[in-house]
Amino acid sequence: xxxxxxxxxxxxxxxxxxxxxxxxxxxxxxxxxxxxxxxxxxxxxxxxxxxxxxxxxxxxxxxxxxxxxxxxxxxxxxxxxxxxxxxxxxxxxxxxxxxxxxxxxxxxxxxxxxxxxxxxxxxxxxxxxxxxxxxxxxxxxx
Numbered sequence: 001x002x003x004x005x006x007x008x009x010x011x012x013x014x015x016x017x018x019x020x021x022x023x024x025x026x027x028x029x030x031x032x033x034x035x036x037x038x039x040x041x042x043x044x045x046x047x048x049x050x051x052x053x054x055x056x057x058x059x060x061x062x063x064x065x066x067x068x069x070x071x072x073x074x075x076x077x078x079x080x081x082x083x084x085x086x087x088x089x090x091x092x093x094x095x096x097x098x099x100x101x102x103x104x105x106x107x108x109x110x111x112x113x114x115x116x117x118x119x120x121x122x123x124x125x126x127x128x129x130x131x132x133x134x135x136x137x138x139x140x141x142x
Contacts (some may be wrong), residue, residue, distance in 0.1 A: 035069035085133070
């Protein structure tokens with residue numbers, strides 16, 4: 001007897017994934033891979049890619065994240081934290097999300113809801129601290 005093939009919209013609820021968290025996990029792991037391949041010795045002297053910084057000369061909240069991840073992936077913890085201390089937090093969060101998505105998929109469960117994860121008290125405190133840090137850095141750069 002032939003097996004019935006279910007379309008994604010008819011798949012059982014436990015097998016439907018949260019594509020947002022899976023997309024973020026995949027893109028995050030790819031970014032970690034790129035950070036591991038980029039040469040750490042030249043990352044601090046490369047071109048400014050941030051559009052906000054190019055237009056204003058001021059750092060945006062994400063400025064320094066690429067440098068932070070590259071240094072962290074090469075074991076240069078001090079330089080990674082110096083580039084942007086929230087690079088460590090973001091790197092750990094991306095790797096934890098990716099691991100969680102993989103575990104959910106292996107166990108046959110749907111991936112976590114990214115919106116729900118971002119509404120937890122811990123996530124809200126981290127985001128608020130990151131924005132506060134960014135505001136202070138912006139004011140000090142003026």
